[in-house]
Structures are given as C-alpha cells and as structure tokens.
Amino acid sequence: MEFVEAVLLTVITASTPLMLAASGELVVERAGVLNLGVEGMMIVGAACGFAGAYLTGSIALGALCGILAGAALAAVFGVLTLGLATNQVASGLALTILGVGLSGLIGAGHVGQKIAGAAQLYIPYITDIPLIGKIAFGQDGFVYLSVALLIGVWYFLYRTRAGLILRAVGDNHASAHALGYPVLRIRFLAVLFGGACAGLGGAYLPLAYTPFWVSGMTAGRGWIALALVVFASWLPFRLMIGAYLFGGITILQLHAQGAGLGIPSQLMSSLPYLATIVVLVLISAMRGRAGSPAPASLGLAFVPER
Numbered sequence: 225m226e227f228v229e230a231v232l233l234t235v236i237t238a239s240t241p242l243m244l245a246a247s248g249e250l251v252v253e254r255a256g257v258l259n260l261g262v263e264g265m266m267i268v269g270a271a272c273g274f275a276g277a278y279l280t281g282s283i284a285l286g287a288l289c290g291i292l293a294g295a296a297l298a299a300v301f302g303v304l305t306l307g308l309a310t311n312q313v314a315s316g317l318a319l320t321i322l323g324v325g326l327s328g329l330i331g332a333g334h335v336g337q338k339i340a341g342a343a344q345l346y347i348p349y350i351t352d353i354p355l356i357g358k359i360a361f362g363q364d365g366f367v368y369l370s371v372a373l374l375i376g377v378w379y380f381l382y383r384t385r386a387g388l389i390l391r392a393v394g395d396n397h398a399s400a401h402a403l404g405y406p407v408l409r410i411r412f413l414a415v416l417f418g419g420a421c422a423g424l425g426g427a428y429l430p431l432a433y434t435p436f437w438v439s440g441m442t443a444g445r446g447w448i449a450l451a452l453v454v455f456a457s458w459l460p461f462r463l464m465i466g467a468y469l470f471g472g473i474t475i476l477q478l479h480a481q482g483a484g485l486g487i488p489s490q491l492m493s494s495l496p497y498l499a500t501i502v503v504l505v506l507i508s509a510m511r512g513r514a515g516s517p518a519p520a521s522l523g524l525a526f527v528p529e530r
Contacts, residue, residue, distance in 0.1 A: 263320045
C-alpha cells in the first residue's frame, strides 16, 4: 500500500508541470495559433521563479515571477507572429532557443542554491487516511491549481460566450473578423495566457518538484506538453488523462532503475519522448484512415487578420 501511494504521489507531481503548460497551449491552439516556444517559456519561468523565490523568500512571489516571465516571452512571440506576420513555427523555435539562453543567464548566479519548497496541504486525520489521504489532501498548492486551471479552461471554452468566440476565431478567423470580432486581440490574449501557464509550469519545477535550480531542468517537458495537446485532440479532460499518463511514464524510469532491472539508464530516460513519438504517429495514422484532416485549431494555415 505504501509503495502504491508513493508511486501515485510521484506520478501526480511529475504530471503537474505538463498539465499547467499544456492547459495554456490548448487555449492558444484553440485560438488558431501554434506556439512551439513552450519549452523556452517554461525554462525561463523556472529560472525567474527560482530567482524570485530565493530573493524574496516567498514561493507565491516566485510563482508570480515565473508567470510574468512566461507571459513576457509569449508577448514577444505574439508581436512577431500577430503584429509582424512572421512564420509561427520559425518564431516558436526561435523563442525556445532564446528562452534556453536567457534561463542560463538568469540562473547563473543561483546554481547549487536551495530554497524551502512549496508547503504541502495537511488536514488532521483526513490527510492520514491510507492511500487516499495524501493523494487527495496532501499535495502542494500547484497540484490543486493545475486541476482548477484545467476545469476553468474547460468551463471557459464550452460554457462562456467568450470561449465560444475564441473557438470561432480558431476555426475560421475570416468569418469571425467579418462578424466584427477583434481577431488579433483575441489571439494575442490567448498567447499571453498560454505563456503565463507555461511560465507557471516551469516555475513549479524549482519551487516544488526539486527545490533548487539547475540549468536545463525542464528537460524537454515543453515539447511533451505540445504533444499532449495533440494527444488530447484539443479536449481539456482528455488532456488531464494524457498528462497523468505521460507523468507515469516519466516516473517509470526511476522505479525501474531502483528495482535494478539492468536496463540502461539512457534508454529509460528516453521513454517519455519515445512515448510522445509513438502517440503522435498513432494519432496521425488513425486520422489518415478516417480521412479527417488535422483540426483547424492547429493554426498552421492561418494568416492573422490585420
């Protein structure tokens, strides 16, 4: 029982940054924009989040720094792609390269430093319930925030007029523009939201997951978050399932190595990325057999209305 509880707890913590970043990217792609700079926004959010928490002594302020850093990079992407009509794919890749370089610069003075990580919830008697207690009532605030964020994204997209307008902009920007909706403004706000979520997902890593800073600590999670959005078919609750699935694969390598299975650690470390490739290939094959094109929300075919 204790082993199962430990595995589930580590899966949840490993899935949280993926769910935070992917929730924001889902909104971005629903608006008809493809931002491949999630990895760059996450790593800058991690660096700024740790620096903010270390200098202020506050986890909340550190998380806010991560959010602002991710949103700032997203604003750069938005100006380039929506304001100057540059290529979204090229701009997103450049944003990732920029983010990796900025994070190294920001975190250079904090390598090896540690902070007190985010506090975990504890409710007397309830948290002590075997298996369920710690999983449901013993997590840090970021875990509950990730679930609340995903529910909020679902409610916004499918239960509000603003969400309907955003989806209309993503599905057919020309028609939305003809109806008088500010396409560029809606997409820019969606990009900012996606950047803020990516920055928060990156900040989670040094503030709660491993409370210290090390260069490159996102380790490709931004790319997995991008794949999660496709895996989920742009549906919020399917995204949650995918996040926990990929988080479980990430943790599998640690438990396999601890069990001494004799499998090379390099192969085990590549499992999350191999799973990402396999999932994308399977989705592509299924769509090919069904004869259905990629969703309009992928955003590659869109040129912003001026």
